[in-house]
Amino acid sequence: MIEMIIRRIVRREILNMHRPQHGGDIWQYDNIEDFSSNINPLGPPAEIKEFVLNAIDKLQYYPDDSATRLKETISNRFDIPTDLITVGSGSVELIRLFSEVFIDRGDKVLIPQPTFEEYAFSSKLMGGRIIRIPLNESENFRINFELLFEKITPSIRAVFICNPNNPTSRVEPKKKILELVEECEREGVLVFLDEALIDLVEGSERLSCLKEVESHENLFVLRSLTKAFAIPGLRVGYGIGSREIIKFMENARLSWNVGQIEQIVAARLIDECYEHIKNAIRVITSEKRRIFGELLAMRKHITAYYPDANFFFVNIAGLGIKSREFKHLMLRYNILVRDCTSFGPPCENYTRFSIKTAKSNTKLVKALRSIITELNSRHR
Ligand SMILES: Cc1ncc(COP(=O)(O)O)c(C=O)c1O
Incomplete structure (x- = not known):
């Protein structure tokens, strides 16, 4: 009953x-x-134990809800203002948060697939409708940008791009991604660019679109510490986005979403272990x-x-x-x-x-x- x-x-x-x-x-x-x-x-990194043990003393306090120190560290590393940064309990939390903030029942979302399953999962949770752009073996699993561009109209809410793409191990050129971001900007479409896997690619600084958030209002770039520093057991990731995107994501975020140990360890890893x-x-x-x-x-x-x-x-x-x-x-x-x-x-x-x-x-x-x-x- x-x-x-x-x-x-x-x-x-x-x-x-x-x-x-x-x-x-x-x-x-x-x-x-x-x-x-x-x-x-x-x-x-070898220092990880020391970092975690040093952070233990702070367990008696709630974490800093604004993750001030961690955001400052990210800001220094990439030369990005702190108000363009949000942090999450793993980057996966920010996929969910982005969907909660921007995707409503009936909204159309473009996703080249196969790809990381969390974009479709979070979008569907919010009632979004997925439009699949197939990644084909015959095209070496590269995004067919022509096909993708045809689908970008003001009726689309967001495009999710995974670069490098999981599971195909393909990296798309920055030039192509930027053309996409610009086309989406003209049509009022958001771009969620997942770069969680980019740190371990040679020349990642050259390939990343992280700095582009300063000139593109519709862009959000996701990054993770999990892969770069091999710390899946500590849940910490971050997102860099335009000022407006970050403002609304910060408004809706779960309180104390990143634990104190995570905040301290992540800041030290970013500062000291590149x-x-x-x-x-x-x-x-x-x-x-x-x-x-x-x-x-x-x-x-x-x-x-x-x-x-x-x-x-x-x-x-x-x-x-x-x-x-x-x-x-x-x-x-x-x-x-x-x-x-x-x-x-x-x-x-x-x-x-x-x-x-x-x-x-x-x-x-x-x-x-x-x-x-x-x-x-x-x-x-
Ligand atoms: C492409 C991609 N993005 C994001 C994530 C989430 O990673 P985390 O939440 O550990 O940062 C993963 C994990 O496998 C992934 O493959």
């Missing part, structure tokens, strides 16, 4: 809602190496080439694309199995990869794994070779 009442009053967007799925779910396995979350291959990211990029760049060479040698069975970011997106259809089974086979070698099925068709034929240090990557390549041999004998 009570169940019927609840089903009647729950918001209709939530009635049949499914939670998005993510990599990094190591909790149900023992002794597993995680290739499924795209984080810094070197792990967190060298750690540079070191990681060196490892990623050389390992990317090496692993790509290994994957090319398996091209009778799998199709690998040279990644722009720190993770591979690989078509495994030639193995005669789907992504889910592939994940389970890799688990037998204590390796967790991302089953891409939840990204929607055709991703059930793709797997995603991050680039780690040489020893770990070699372990992954060996496991892959063993699986190919095993499947070959199965099909004979």
Whole structure:
């Protein structure tokens, strides 16, 4: 009886809602190496323990609701005024907040897909209607900007762009993104640009559109500490946007959304540890080439694309199995990869794994070779 009442009053967007799925779910396995979350291959900086322990003394206080010190640190690093900055409990919180603030029931939202599932999830929670722009293998998973431009009209509320894109590992040129931002500005459309994965890409300063928020009123750029500093267990991300966008997001934000430990540690990481990211990029760049060479040698069975970011997106259809089974086979070698099925068709034929240090990557390549041999004998 009570169940019927609840089903009647729950918001209709939530009635049949499914939670998005993510990599990094190591909790149900023992002794597993995680290739499924795209984080810094070197792990967190060596100083991380000291940073966390130093922050413990402040636990007896509520966090600074305005995250003043953290915003100042971000402001200094990127030379951006503090009132263009908001911080969140992971960058994922800011995807939700942006949707809460700007997307209403019936609003149309453009999303190139496959991509990070949280944009569609948050938009749908608010009653938004998703218009999908397909990213096709035949176009090397690049955004078809011509098609996208055709869809941009004043009837669209927002466009979500993930750059680098998860799961395809594609980076779009800054010039193209800016053309899009300008076209959207003319049509009164917001651009949500997710750069959560950009820090680990060589030349990220050149590729990022972060500074462009100062000259484009419709732009919001999302950044994260999770991937750059390998700290998914601490939830902290930030967003840089035009003054008006940030003002309204700050008005609606959850109180004390970023914990005290997170605020202190994040400020120190941004202040003191950027060298750690540079070191990681060196490892990623050389390992990317090496692993790509290994994957090319398996091209009778799998199709690998040279990644722009720190993770591979690989078509495994030639193995005669789907992504889910592939994940389970890799688990037998204590390796967790991302089953891409939840990204929607055709991703059930793709797997995603991050680039780690040489020893770990070699372990992954060996496991892959063993699986190919095993499947070959199965099909004979
Ligand atoms: C593209 C992208 N954006 C945002 C996030 C959210 O990360 P976090 O909330 O840890 O900052 C992720 C996490 O996987 C991601 O892949």
